[in-house]
Amino acid sequence: MWTDDKVRMLIDERKEGNAHYHSLGGGNCKRAWWISTAGKINQRFKTVYTGRQASEKFHGIVKDCRSMELSIIKDPRGKITRNGERYYLEFRNKFWKKPRLQFQRSQTQLQRQRSQTQQQQQRDQNRHFFSMVKYEIGTCYGCRKCIYCGCDLNTEVCKCDKTIKPKLSNRTKVVPHSFSQNFELNMLLCKKTFIQERDTLYSYNSNFKKRFIFTFCSTCNSQFQRISNKTKTITKEKPTNSNNESIISPVIIDVDKFVGSQDMCSISSENESIDQHDEISFTLIVKKVDGKQLPGKWLTFDASTFKKFVTQIQKYIETMIGEEIDQAEYSLAFKSAKSNGGGLELSELKDFEKFLIEYKKLFKMKKEIVVIANMNRKIVKKKKRKQVEEEILESDEEENDSKKKKVNSIPKVSGLTPHQKVIGKLVSELREQWHCSQDNVPCYVALGIHLKLTAKLLAMWAESIMDGTATIEIAPTHPDFAVQHATKNNLHSSATLMASQISQMYPIQPIQYISPQYCMVREPLAPVSNFSAISQLPIPSIEEFLKKIDKDEGDNGDFVQFIDVFNEQNISVKHIKDLDDNDFQILGVKTIGWRKTIKAAAKRYE
DNA sequence: TTGAAGTTGACAACGGGGAC
DNA sequence: GTCCCCGTTGTCAACTTCAA
Incomplete structure (x- = not known):
């Protein structure tokens, strides 16, 4: 429930941080700002608002004030609401808008600072x-x-x-x-x-x-x-051979055969080190058997040994094509990015040594090297015909008669890759581990908040476990695993109590992320007993008060001009609420808008 | 070759509307 | 009134293409 003081803090944060807010740019920057603001409110009021909730609350008030504005000008779209009545005066100057003359203002400031x-x-x-x-x-x-x-x-x-x-x-x-x-x-x-x-x-x-x-x-x-x-442009080169044959004759790499016996033979010990970490950067191009190329990728791999290097390439190819492959299913070659022709084989240790020498030469000349992985499906079919027969048949059928194929047909287990099978197993385990009897669906529960684990989230979690960045018990460090995605219906009554207990146990700021990885350590909370004191704003001097209004209202000097006359009349902020039109007339505050703005601002300190 | 305009994708802001 | 969802619009940044 957004009480007045919470809303007050939300508005003040947004107003005071307006320039900073609009300097953040696009992307996730503004989201982070709302999350931070919600965090501040949560810290003070021991609530569990998300950044999205804070954003929507603020924009809800903006919406109400717009309706109020329309109502005032008797536009039929207008509507008088409680929020509109309460906040219209404050919101009518549209303080949340991006400062249009920011650049000119900065130029004006520059003029002031000229001397x-x-x-x-x-x-x-x-x-x-x-x-x-x-x-x-x-x-x-x-x-x-x-x-x-x-x-x-x-x-x-x-x-x-x-x-x-x-x-x-x-x-x-x-x-x-x-x-x-x-x-x-x-x-x-x-x-x-x-x-x-x-x-x-x-x-x-x-x-x-x-x-x-x-x-x-x-x-x-x-x-x-x-x-x-x-x-x-190098990576987009089309194959020169119209018969869809590989540029380089396919050579099957048997890492074990060529490297196993010379396991971990360090190239760097024999040659000059490539760099401090034995890493090399190159463009990897994967060519399918039909001659088509997958998008090239600039990679940096550990090249301390041939085995390591080849293993990394194989893993990358598996990622690109979405399935596990055997060493016999592809061959490697390398060439200078700018050279034509097929390049040289990269199938054994001697090739690798040559590759490193070439790499160093090209590196000194600031040229790049390209590694080409030519896929060799024919060998796959012979070796794994029985295993992949069904998969190939399915894909052929899909190409020939895609219209008949049901889009949402359930994939057969035999058609799944080993990687997919492992993911499936992990998803099942996650479903069991996080099954919520209350919601009767898998839910990730932390701080009393239930986040429904959809198929997408489960798959994401499983992938993270595979990557080693999560476990069955610890959720991934992905924003999708944030409380802001949990719906209101999933917030159980114990949420506030539990969050409160945890915040008392640990001196950290409770923020919107439920994953432990998102729990950022902040400054310790003030004692609970002090909250009431914190929420009451200290009364500023009349000078500070008018300067602040002036800043909020566009920095035009409209309000700072009254500092002297207010001081001459010994008027402090607490007196403002009692001022009437006559008083304002004496003070020289002629416009009604200024008077209302000053009064509205003074109300904050009542 | 160079400078500038156009295109694209991601994300926040915004508005409408429904459920409670 | 509040919260949430969904679709549209505007802005920004990265990238691509055009034209002199």
Whole structure:
């Protein structure tokens, strides 16, 4: 139940954090903000609201205030509601909206700070541009061009606030486009190199051990994109042989035969190490027997031994094609990404040594190497004809007469891959383990909250167990296993009590995730007895009070102008509720809107 | 080759409506 | 009034394609 004080906190959080809220951008950023806000409310009021509930509550009030507004202008769509009456005054200035003139405001602030920053800028001008320049999000990472005024920061200095993240909403005529990019640990090597070169060139000192965001101008973005495109065009090469034969003659790899006897023969000990971790990055292309290629993938694998390397490739191919395969079902070859022809076999240790030498050569030349896995289904059919006969027949029938096939037909056990069988077994175990007699369905129960385990969730959980990131008892660290997905009907009466007990037992903030992995340790809760004190807002000085209203109402200076006159009349915040129109007239607060805003704001401290 | 526009996918915001 | 669900719309970021 959303009581007044909870709603008050929700509105205040949203209002005070409006600028931050809109600076978060798209994706999951705003979701995280609502989750955080719900967490704060939960911490204070010992509730179990989810981020979604907080979001919906807030937007519900917005909806009611809109209806109220329509009602006031006698629009037939309007409706007077309790929420509308209560919050309309506060919501009518649409404080939750994205600040439209954010960029201009920042420019105004810059003007104010002009005198302060002039001296600093003078120092910057005198400083050599290659000396320890900290990267700012408002500059192009690739060429140090200002994303706002377009000046070259290598030779010029501008007054733009380059700490503001460039977005569509703050584009200028000079630089109409900007491109936000993320540095990811697993991004293409060529892209990494591109970024690291710029980092070295401009001495940004970026931390490449973790993800970070940067910006490109159009030119640098195009360059950056084309680096990866070159790699992708290689992977899209069509087979030159029209007979659908593999470019390289299929050679069956028998890892045990070639490697087993020389188990774990370390290549790196014989050759120069490739890098510190014996890892190599390359593009893997899987070619089916019909000559068609699956999408290429840039991979980084451990290449300390041939066996390890081949095993990783095999596992990856299994993931791509969705079933387990035998070593006899494919052959490997390698070639330079830019070279034509079939390449060289990669079927035994000597090939692997050659492969590593070639890799090092190409790496020094900043070229890439491609590993091609040619599938060889014919061998599979001969070896496993009985095992896969039914599966193949089914797939043939599906191709020939797909219309007759029932879409939801139950798959036969014999048609399942070993992986699917294991998943199925785990799902059965999970169903048993988490069967809820109350709901008569499998439910994951934590903190007294029941999350119905759908087929999708069960399969996801089973996959996580296979990955080693979950067990039968511990749920996966996936957002789908969050309480926010649990329906109201699944919230049992003991939920609040249990959450309360747990929060008393452990000094952590109860948040919306039920999975133990999601329990983030926060600052300890204040003693329960202090909650009433916390919920009462401290009364600010009249100066603080008016400044806050001014900030909330658009920072136009409408309210701070009254600071002096309020002080002259010795009016404090607690007096405001008693002021009438005459008093406001004396104080010079002429507009009705200002008066109502001031009164409404003062009510918070009653 | 380069700069810019167009396309696509993901997600939050929003609005309508039903159940309680 | 509250909560929830569902469909639509708007925004953002990443990627692709076009044109000079």
